[in-house]
Amino acid sequence: MLLAMDLGGTWCRVACFERLGERLRAVRRLPTRPERGFFPLLEELVAASRALLGGMVPTGVGVAAPGPLDPKRGVLLRLPNLPQWPEALPLAELLAERLGAPTRVDNDANLAALGEHRFGAGRGVDHLVYLTVSTGIGGGIISGGRLLHGVHGFAGEVGHQVILPDGPPCGCGGRGCLEVLASGTAIVRRAQAAGLPADRLAEEGAAAVFAAAAAGDPRAQEVIAGATRALGLGVVNLLHVFDPALVVLGGGVTQAGEALFGPVRAVVASLAMPGFRETPILPAALGDEAGLYGAAVVAAEA
Ligand SMILES: [Zn+2]
Structure with a gap:
């Protein structure tokens, strides 16, 4: 047992x-x-x-x-x-x-990366990168069928790759990390600053911003465009460094579906090196x- x-x-x-x-x-x-x-x-x-x-x-x-x-x-x-x-x-x-x-x-x-690798969206795939986008952004790297740990056991801090060096401060002490640009918390904070209704944001989180963007609110569309572009850039970096066969995206924010995966795939298709552009980017299968x-x-x- x-x-x-x-x-x-x-x-x-x-x-x-x-x-x-x-x-x-x-x-x-x-x-x-x-x-x-x-x-x-x-x-x-x-x-x-x-x-x-x-x-x-x-x-x-x-x-x-x-x-x-x-x-x-x-x-x-x-x-x-x-x-x-x-x-x-x-x-x-x-x-x-x-x-x-x-x-x-x-x-x-x-x-969670190991779970998706063994039993979820990455079953049978020995080289994969997993990101979870929820209140923060975390992840894990599977290389050669093994979870990558690094020397301290800290490897896989995919949310703290710097996307925008002069960007907003991050809880890690850095600035402009992927997490402060594209996490659910970041999306809500930016939507608040853009003037979206605070009560819906408090109740539904990032989902409210995706819904407003789908309904045509240009402020919400701008927030989502910024967050998904940052996420796409993060994925491009990970593709170039780890050359995975598959990228798996999980976490509550990815429930937005095509509104998130579409722009992320578009950034990869335009900015990744040619050999990496076709790498599949799939939703996680095991949820929380x-x-x-x-x-x-x-x-x-x-
Ligand atoms: Zn950080």
Whole structure:
């Protein structure tokens, strides 16, 4: 029995797989509620895991966690988006002690890439680039069938490639990163500045901007054109660096469908080097469960 967890959002999820490759069945969801700190959540995760396992001991545990983190040691570093959690949190060790099984921890976007590679839109494709466009932009690189980690385990920070050196400041300390130009948060912020109605933006996020653009609002069209152009440029850079057979785009913002994929493909067709222009750019297949599937893969290797 493999235990998979995804701690990468407002809700944490825990799932069990009898064997790798089977479809996801029972999933338990728990609110992350970062304001209460980390340890109450840890105990809830352990209780939910035990309830799912029904007395069985898992052979391995895999965890998709927010970065930055050290995947070799399974330690979460200082998390800019979760300042209430302790710094240098030994998550793998804490879970292994409580669940009695070897535990592997990796970045949530990296594990979503691995999930799509093994069981989703990239099944059977050994060279692929995955981007998730939601409140932020993350991703993962699969090269030769392996997840690329780099020396610190930080590889795949595709959202922090610089697209516009004099652009708006980014949470990472840089400027003009892809994330501050094309994430859902960035699209909403730019739409607000352009004067789109704040109540709809607050309720529906980037989807409201895509809807307004489709209805002919020129302000929304300009915001979407800017964001999709930035995303297209990001994809061009990744094509040139990694030469993947496939680019997979996931995350809530990609629900916009052709309104996002069309302009991204157009930028690639016009700005990528000739050998890269035909690379397929496809929607992710596993939705927000990709991270759990990827966590199951590392649980099997734990
Ligand atoms: Zn950045």
